[in-house]
Amino acid sequence: MSKTNEILFAGFGGQGILFSGKVAAYSGLVAEKFVSWLPSYGPEMRGGTANCHVIVSDQPVGSPIIVNPTDLVVMNKPSFDKFENDVVPGGNIFIDSALIDRDCTRDDVNVFKVPATKMANDMGMPKLANMIMFGKLLKETGFVDMETVKQGLAKSVPPTKQQLFDTNLKAIEAGYNL
Amino acid sequence: MDKVLMKGNEAIAEAAIRANCKHFFGYPITPQSEISAYMAKKMPKIGGTFMQAESEVAAINMVYGAAGAGVRVMTSSSSPGISLKAEGISYIAGADLPCVIINIVRGGPGLGGIQPAQSDYFQATKGGGHGDYRLIVLAPSSIQEIVDCTTNAFDLADKYRMPVMILGDGMIGQMMEPISFPDNVDTKEIEKPWATTGTQMKRKKNVVNSLYIDPKELEDLVVARYKKYDEIEKTEVKFETENIDDADIVLVAYGTTARIATAAMRMARAEGIKVGLIRPITLWPFPKDIIAETAKKCKCMISVEMSMGQMIEDIKIAANGACPVEFYGRTGGMVPAPAEILNKIKEVM
Known part of the structure; x- marks a missing residue:
């Protein structure tokens, strides 16, 4: 049985939405799966919502556009409102509950609330809420394993900024170990 | 080489450099600006030339000049920018010069939008510029295929002495997929005895020109060019x-x-x-x-x-x-x- 994760990361520009997707895609690459990464570009990115479609699959990726995600990671309310109903029945929704104050209206999906932005602030790394959300995604979906993500993260961080690896990993582990 | 994730736009630029493209002239426009950005960063490091021209019209005419001198040269743009380049493309076709032109298509007509589209098919395959001419048009559907198409584009341009266009869209330009570059690029750069490289007093001068006032002379040239196009239709079809x-x-x-x-x-x-x-x-x-x-x-x-x-x-x-x-x-x-x-x-x- 082939396995495909269609992961949609969504939030505001500046939250590291595209970077989350990049870590997911590189992790899939390390795991020798087929992957695609498609960002939103244009007006919505310039000060508005940003999103990123990542497909990690055992078979070649057809359309890189995700219509119905198996996994949705949302870090602001407009994105939650926009994509909540698109998730496949039985799929997963990961909500940054520090920024989104309403409940999920569906009962046919798995909902995981993570106060990621608050946690990140408390941990003194306010820009890494995205990686805390990523850790929870990793834990609940197991789309790859933690060792793979470490390698994927190393490839996602620019060679000149490898010091960011440790802090990003710390945030991923914080979300994973919740 | 290890697999890396690359945006389509970046893959085009890297593949072009690996195909020995040493000259790039462009003007930024969404959704293809990563090509210019990549070239701006890389060209100086390999002893090549990157220039952000003052306009698309200027950029294509710089391509015209460089192609006339026999070097591998490329420009890139998106739909409205390609319309601006159309006159230059016609001149390059009329002067039988090789070059590679990238169009990462966005919605049109007019300034249109910036999201992916394929509404420049007519422009790419039927002309765009004036006169009887053709472009070879390649349409990759994955980032890995972009690498092959870009190498191929330079080879075809040189072989047939004509402009070759890669027709992408905003989606393939912006998305990332795993790709690997071959360790040795199988590219066929050939002698260009027609190039205007200076006679050094050793040969007759070469002339790059697309103006022929005598209709018979012009007809003969166009007919000869169409014989070449017939050959391409027989041998270069890919699907x-x-x-x-x-x-x-x-x-x-x-x-x-x-x-x-x-x-x-x-x-x-x-x-x-x-x-x-x-x-x-x-x-x-x-x-x-x-x-x-x-x-x-x-x-x-x-x-x-x-x-x-x-x-x-x-x-x-x-x-x-x-x-x-x-x-x-x-x-x-x-x-x-x-x-x-x-x-x-x-x-x-």
């Missing part, structure tokens, strides 16, 4: 097919739309509907023989495009009435979903 042998309905799609069509084909097959796909890789020369052959065996063809229907005209000419040719498309930057294509398949059944 892929999937599931066409038993197909009742055959989708025809190129570039990223072909991938969405592939997803629709899988959905249809899962429901027991016999759907196949023809994916042109060269848009000119158009793969008319496989269309003609397949049209005799299937019940219906559907052209799937991100436009109001442009490639469908070439499909109809090739099918020549052997089967009905239907159309499904979205335009203006809207991208069709696989389910929409599946609905169209069911509608024509």
